[in-house]
Amino acid sequence: MGNIQINNLSFRYDGMTTNIFDDFSLNIDESWRLGLIGRNGRGKTTFLRLLLGELADHGAIQTSVQFNYFPQPVTDPTQNTVDVLTAVANIGSADVWKIQLEMDKLKLNDDILDRPFATLSPGEQTKALLAALFIDDNTFQLIDEPTNHLDAEGRQTVADYLRHKRGFIVVSHDRYFIDQVIDHVLSIDRAKVQLFVGNYETWQREFNRQIQSEQHEKAHLQTEIKSLTANAAQVKQWAGTAEGKKSKAAYRHQGNVNLDKGFLVHKAAKVMKRAKSTVKRTETAIDQKRTLLKNVDDTPELTLNYQPPHQDHILMLDDFQVAQNHQILNAPIFLDLRRGQRVVLSAPNGFGKTTIVHAILGDESLIASGHVTFSKAIHTSYLTQSFETLTGSLADYAEQSGVELPTLLNTLRKLGFERSTFAEDLTDLSMGQKRKVSLARSLCEPANFYIWDEPLNYLDVITRQQIQDLILKVQPTMLVIDHDREFVKAVATSRMALRRPNKASD
Ligand SMILES: Nc1ncnc2c1ncn2[C@@H]1O[C@H](COP(=O)(O)OP(=O)(O)OP(=O)(O)O)[C@@H](O)[C@H]1O
Numbered sequence: 001m002g003n004i005q006i007n008n009l010s011f012r013y014d015g016m017t018t019n020i021f022d023d024f025s026l027n028i029d030e031s032w033r034l035g036l037i038g039r040n041g042r043g044k045t046t047f048l049r050l051l052l053g054e055l056a057d058h059g060a061i062q063t064s065v066q067f068n069y070f071p072q073p074v075t076d077p078t079q080n081t082v083d084v085l086t087a088v089a090n091i092g093s094a095d096v097w098k099i100q101l102e103m104d105k106l107k108l109n110d111d112i113l114d115r116p117f118a119t120l121s122p123g124e125q126t127k128a129l130l131a132a133l134f135i136d137d138n139t140f141q142l143i144d145e146p147t148n149h150l151d152a153e154g155r156q157t158v159a160d161y162l163r164h165k166r167g168f169i170v171v172s173h174d175r176y177f178i179d180q181v182i183d184h185v186l187s188i189d190r191a192k193v194q195l196f197v198g199n200y201e202t203w204q205r206e207f208n209r210q211i212q213s214e215q216h217e218k219a220h221l222q223t224e225i226k227s228l229t230a231n232a233a234q235v236k237q238w239a240g241t242a243e244g245k246k247s248k249a250a251y252r253h254q255g256n257v258n259l260d261k262g263f264l265v266h267k268a269a270k271v272m273k274r275a276k277s278t279v280k281r282t283e284t285a286i287d288q289k290r291t292l293l294k295n296v297d298d299t300p301e302l303t304l305n306y307q308p309p310h311q312d313h314i315l316m317l318d319d320f321q322v323a324q325n326h327q328i329l330n331a332p333i334f335l336d337l338r339r340g341q342r343v344v345l346s347a348p349n350g351f352g353k354t355t356i357v358h359a360i361l362g363d364e365s366l367i368a369s370g371h372v373t374f375s376k377a378i379h380t381s382y383l384t385q386s387f388e389t390l391t392g393s394l395a396d397y398a399e400q401s402g403v404e405l406p407t408l409l410n411t412l413r414k415l416g417f418e419r420s421t422f423a424e425d426l427t428d429l430s431m432g433q434k435r436k437v438s439l440a441r442s443l444c445e446p447a448n449f450y451i452w453d454e455p456l457n458y459l460d461v462i463t464r465q466q467i468q469d470l471i472l473k474v475q476p477t478m479l480v481i482d483h484d485r486e487f488v489k490a491v492a493t494s495r496m497a498l499r500r501p502n503k504a505s506d
């Protein structure tokens with residue numbers, strides 16, 4: 001087995017003031033199942049792009065290993081899936097069976113091959129691209145966030161699939177998922193990059209232990225420096241008093257004055273010097289520890305600009321059915337969503353939940369039967385599943401969305417944005433950072449009701465917790481789609497499982 005050698009890698013994008021990687025060295029064995037973790041914007045995707053040779057590494061990365069990247073770029077999603085997959089896997093049509101073999105393991109039906117790629121649900125697209133990635137055992141796979149858009153069952157299928165593979169780096173913010181598939185962790189923290197042998201749990205334990213011991217040590221050092229500083233001040237005072245006393249004595253016993261005073265001053269100076277250098281040493285030690293403490297992320301409380309509605313009935317769906325491409329997606333929905341309720345819609349990948357949301361939000365061309373009634377004058381804040389088209393500056397975005405820029409920036413800081421990122425063009429932001437911009441907009445705009453389509457996608461673990469805590473504190477009225485089991489369990493007041501229509505009622 002070969003390996004990937006990284007020697008003293010330093011990297012930053014043009015215009016950045018600090019390095020994303022700073023003199024970083026690591027040896028990765030080709031057989032590892034390495035989990036790459038860290039908060040949004042820390043440089044996980046950048047690291048994969050460096051390995052792929054897309055960014056200048058100035059010779060810091062040495063390897064003979066061939067890399068593949070997920071998600072592979074799909075140039076024409078209107079093409080049939082079979083054509084898209086053979087193109088990204090770079091194989092001829094005679095070798096399609098290789099992809100089918102992997103699709104089987106991922107529980108993906110062959111009939112998707114003859115459908116345009118764009119008509120596959122995001123979850124099906126994920127599995128199809130993964131199948132195309134793994135047809136080649138001789139390459140090292142760089143898998144960037146495979147779990148977004150996968151439902152709980154899909155995540156389990158992909159976890160089982162990856163557990164039987166070797167030689168990859170996987171980026172994921174889903175702890176439960178990543179814990180099942182990796183044997184090494186590379187953690188990009190605020191102040192350093194660290195490698196751990198084991199899974200996410202091992203990392204979490206070790207990381208907490210490090211933070212605790214650093215904090216303990218800092219407290220200890222601070223007490224020490226306090227008493228040293230006090231000592232130094234005492235020594236100084238003592239030297240001064242002693243000097244004064246000696247001068248008075250010298251008046252009385254003229255003759256020995258110079259010798260005694262000189263001796264005393266010399267002694268005091270020596271003590272002072274020793275005390276000062278001890279203080280300095282301690283300060284240097286504290287400075288070093290401070291870098292480590294920078295590794296600890298804050299999790300400030302978020303705020304929501306929620307205006308509790310006066311009305312009791314917020315959204316009503318009556319005998320509601322949605323159709324896409326002349327096909328009815330769902331059995332009739334009856335819903336009476338009341339103030340303070342949070343209804344979570346659940347259905348497997350590919351069901352058409354987002355289409356149903358679009359119909360609820362007013363796209364009448366999608367409604368096959370029944371009615372949507374919103375209570376009068378309800379202001380709804382909608383968070384799309386896909387990214388809004390984000391370009392330009394944060395100031396432009398704030399203006400377009402009608403939220404105050406300082407409020408938006410303040411929320412982004414709480415969501416873990418470094419200030420230096422505020423100046424970047426939105427196009428350059430990482431996936432999670434883009435998601436946070438849309439999320440921050442929804443948190444800041446005044447709303448009586450929230451429709452959030454997979455809000456947790458791409459968000460790091462700390463942010464997920466912040467969102468959950470916020471919802472539990474504010475108790476807003478919401479309609480939510482999400483696949484994260486723990487989150488749904490925590491925030492839902494009721495759940496609605498969508499079903500396909502009965503054949504007879506079509
Ligand atoms: N092409 C680019 N030009 C300038 N800055 C960039 C570019 N791509 C990324 N960045 C910046 O580099 C930093 C690291 O981005 P990267 O995409 O590697 O983060 P990440 O760890 O993958 O985050 P996420 O978890 O959100 O996917 C971010 O601050 C991002 O805004």
Ligand SMILES: [Mg+2]
Binds near residue numbers: 144430431
């Ligand atoms: Mg990324």
